[in-house]
Amino acid sequence: MKQRSYFFILFFTAVAALTLLAMQSLSPVKSQARHHSKTLVAGYTNEPPYAYYDKSGGVQGLFPAALRDMASALGYEKVEWVMMTFEQLLPALLSNRVDVIAAGLVITEQRKPFGCFLSPLALTHAAILTKKDAPISRPVKLHTLRQKTLVTLSGSIEETLAVKHHLGKTIERVPDVQAGVSMVLTDKADVLLLTRPTLEYRKKRLNSVNVFPIQDLQDEALAPALLFSHRLESKLEQAQQAQQRFMKSNQYQKYLTKFGFTRPPFEPSTTECRNRAAS
Template sequence: MVRILTLMFLGLFSAFSLADTLDDAKASGKLTLAVANEIPYGYLSSDGEPKGEAPEIALHTLKALGIDDVEVLVTEFGSLIPGLKAGRFDVIAAGMYINPKRCKQILFSNPTYTIGEGFLVKNDNPQSLHSYEDVKKNGDLKLGVMAGAVEFGYAKDYGIALDQIVTLPDYPSGVAALKAGRIDALAGTVLTMAELGKKDDAVMLAQPFEDLVIDGKKVNGYGGFGFRPGDERLRDAFNEHLAGFIGSDEHIALVEPYGFGRHTLPGDVTAEQLCTP
């Protein structure tokens, strides 16, 4: 009797395991995305419309998969992976960088773009900060980074002292800290820092900026979509669509308004390569 019950249980478990997010979404036509309200990667406009590189590509992909009813939620960047794993949404569409540490927690699509780093500084760049090296060599300087973003690891790996690194919940808090003098520079992707500089007359993108090099390798981030472990079929469906879409004229026209284009194409780099330490 125990064996029969066990087999019955395993059979039920197998049946349930066959149903996954892709099946559910195709059946209902519904799926939920999450963004971190970071321009130009993924955000909601003032009238609540999803905007940015990642939502544009995600909505295009989901439509191709027959999924038209898409809800877009906003959460802090540091809450994206915990929220995905907890089932509060189905896909991270925030332009999240793919790296081995994150790959241990969630699945990633192949990348849709690559981009370098930049600093936001006060107008006229009073400390003449043009690189991570400029911060490292002056122990009195403070570098702001967003919680959950890769810049904390970049600064640490580059050798910047931990007491020089200030973690902030989001980029608006970073801009406020910069203007108040609590930090001397705010680190992030060059597109994000440029966008923040356009919005506030008191700050600017540090230019020129030296490429960040760690262990002899130029650091370029590659961003893609995040999925829960177990949602391999949904991830694979995304990848299948992206393979024929990324780099097409339609793709370029979709993302150019956000500062992306042929100059940010990821080439042949795959998530598998980026997940390998």
């Protein structure tokens, strides 16, 4: 009996110790320690040309290029990249797994409480990708998409647009762009709804697809931007100034020209860091 009691005491002591360690790993103390480190941890999703990994395993794209350019100005020696699905990005920022999201994350009112947005790095619009032989009237309007089987990224602004405008007789949600393209090519979906640079990138590599703008949404510009953790709020002004310098570079201009991004209208450097408690 004494041996059994001793066993239970050891067991519950071990459980308590593990629980304490888990709580400490999630505590602000640890996140503060990393905040003062020389490594900036960036979350991204494989969605070229916003962000993607190349054949050598390097992370490329407009947003990684901008973040690398500004990292040293923020006091960081290197950027550590963490790839995840699009819908994992915001939870990763909130849980302190990453310091910044460097992806095609469009500024929305719903996303503002999650962190601190810099001003838009570019502007773009929603578009659709279809098979070349797919029957679809042109110019493409919203009402022509309401009877289509539509696929888009889970958690994306295009998913929000699809729900808002009642698009698709059904909406399929996928974790990444390749899965969406595959659904269209295998006739499991009629159209893939995403931003035009993403779809044009795929079109250049596939002879079997077309990309069309959506006429009704041409006045609704989408504004993707870098989203920093609230923990880095003190660095936002430096980050905004560094981004403005990057946007004057030849490298930035090449991204605009090559992938069809639009330069945002010039305006004074602004950031928005809404208190999470206000959401």
